[in-house]
Amino acid sequence: MAMRLRGIIAALLAGLLCLGTAASAIAEPGYGGPDPAVAAWPGWTGNVTCGGVPFDPLAAFGGPTNAERGTLPSEVVLRKWTIESRHTSVPVPLHGWRLLVETPHFAEFGHGRLSDRFGAETIEVERQRGGGWKWAGYAGGCRPSLLRRGQAAITWTLAPEQRLTPSTRTIKVNLGPGECASGRSQNERLEKPEFREENGALLMALWIHPVPPGFYTCVGLIEPPVTIRLPAALGERRLLDGGVFPPQPPVGEEG
Numbered sequence: 001m002a003m004r005l006r007g008i009i010a011a012l013l014a015g016l017l018c019l020g021t022a023a024s025a026i027a028e029p030g031y032g033g034p035d036p037a038v039a040a041w042p043g044w045t046g047n048v049t050c051g052g053v054p055f056d057p058l059a060a061f062g063g064p065t066n067a068e069r070g071t072l073p074s075e076v077v078l079r080k081w082t083i084e085s086r087h088t089s090v091p092v093p094l095h096g097w098r099l100l101v102e103t104p105h106f107a108e109f110g111h112g113r114l115s116d117r118f119g120a121e122t123i124e125v126e127r128q129r130g131g132g133w134k135w136a137g138y139a140g141g142c143r144p145s146l147l148r149r150g151q152a153a154i155t156w157t158l159a160p161e162q163r164l165t166p167s168t169r170t171i172k173v174n175l176g177p178g179e180c181a182s183g184r185s186q187n188e189r190l191e192k193p194e195f196r197e198e199n200g201a202l203l204m205a206l207w208i209h210p211v212p213p214g215f216y217t218c219v220g221l222i223e224p225p226v227t228i229r230l231p232a233a234l235g236e237r238r239l240l241d242g243g244v245f246p247p248q249p250p251v252g253e254e255g
Contacts, residue, residue, distance in 0.1 A: 033065070034061060034062040034063070035061035035062070035113055035114050035120075036113065036115065037057075037061060037113075037114045037115065037245065037246035038057075038058050038061050038062040040199070040246060041058075041198065041199065041245070041246050041247065042058070043198050043199075044057065044058055044198070044245060044246075045196075046146050046147065046148075047146075047147050048144035048145055048146055048147060048244075048245050049144065049145055049147055049152055050100070050108065050110075050120075050122050050139065050142035050144055050145075051139070051142070052101070052106065052108050052124055053101045053103055053106050053108065054101070054147055055100050055101035055108070055144075057144050057245040060098065060099070060100040060101065060110070061098065061100075061110070061114065061120075063098050063099065064098065065095075065096045065097060065098045065111075066095075066096075066097075067097040067098055067099045067109050068082060068094065068095060068096075068097045070099075072102075073127075073132070073133045074099075074102060074107035074125050074127075074133050075099075076133070077125045077133045077134060077135060078097060078107075078109050078123060078125060081123065081125075081135045082094050082097070082123075090138075092111070092121065092123070092138065093111050093112075093121075096111055096112075097109045097110070097111050097123070098110050098111070100122070104127065105126060105127040106124070106125075106126055106127070106136075107124070107125050107126075107133075108122055108123070108124050108125075109122065109123045109124075109125075110122050110142065111123075114143070114144075114245070114246055115246075116141070117141075118140055118141025119141040119142045119143040119144075120141065120142050121138070121139065121140060121141065121142075122138070122139045122142045123135070123137070123138050124136040124137040124138075143244045143245075143248075144244060144245045145243060145244055146205050146242065146243050146244065146245065148194065148205075148207055151207050151210060152207075153205045153206060153207055153242075153243025153244070154175055154176045154177070154178050154186075154206055154207065154208055154243065155176030155177075155241060155243060155244065156173045156174065156175055156176055156204075156206050156241060156243075156250060157173060157174050157176065157250050157251040158171065158172070158173055158174075158250050158251070159171075159172035159173060159174055159225035162225075164234060164239060165234070166233065166234060166235050166236060167233055167234075168230070168233065168234040169229065169230055169232070169233050169234070170227055170228065170229050170230065171227070171228055171230065171239070172225035172226070172227050172228075173206075173225055173226060173228060173250070174223075174225050174226075175187065175190065175206065175208065175223070175226065178208050179210065179211065179216070180216045180217060180218040180219075181211045181216050181219075182211075182216040182217050182219055183217075183219035183221050184211060184216075184221075185221065185223060186208050186221070186223060187223045187224070187226050189208040189209040189210075189211075190206065190207075190208055190209075190226060191206075191207045191208060191209055193205065193206055193228055194206075194207075194242070195230070195231050195242075196242060197237070198247075200236075200237060200238070201237055201238040201239070201240045201247065202230070202234065202237045202238070202239050202240070203240050203241075203242025203247050204228070204230075204239065204240070204241065204242055204243075205241070205242040205243035206243060207243075
């Protein structure tokens with residue numbers, strides 16, 4: 001009887017240990033459920049990119065966060081690389097990865113919340129010519145950029161002297177970094193802005209016309225703010241950078 005009782009107790013303790021391990025895995029930051037940005041911006045339209053293949057952010061960040069448990073070749077590589085990274089100076093989380101996009105030759109996985117300081121971590125894997133898959137890259141943070149005709153939107157900030165009021169109809173903004181262009185003006189290559197309204201906010205997305213194919217150096221260029229006319233007076237709406245998902249308040253916003 002005593003032996004049987006000890007066996008029952010050991011089984012209970014083992015079960016509790018398993019539950020504790022599972023709870024620890026689920027509690028890892030970024031693990032479990034859709035990203036809150038999906039519920040906050042359900043009307044978002046347009047594909048985005050983290051620098052790789054375009055994807056729908058609502059589907060990608062609304063999906064499960066258990067890709068590391070999968071059996072697809074790309075998921076096996078993901079799991080193997082996260083384990084191996086524990087022996088490096090930059091270990092990545094073992095649990096809580098979501099599949100952002102996969103094609104026959106490329107897959108990208110994300111971890112964490114888009115509201116995190118640097119956005120979501122991403123891991124890319126590629127299919128080799130022989131058919132196997134391998135790790136292709138890691139990025140410490142991604143804020144998905146809106147695509148238009150294959151071009152990613154650039155970020156922008158309000159000019160230091162710009163103040164937003166309900167009557168504001170024109171704004172002055174500084175353009176964020178774009179592609180390397182050997183010092184060519186970004187202001188001169190600014191394309192027509194895109195405006196849309198959602199959640200009581202006015203979203204503005206900006207693109208610059210790409211330079212022709214060729215070799216370009218990354219020369220820093222300080223340019224004056226550009227003036228952009230809003231489609232109507234701002235009113236009580238917030239003005240947000242709609243070139244990223246989720247939309248963000250521009251640096252320099254007042255009040």
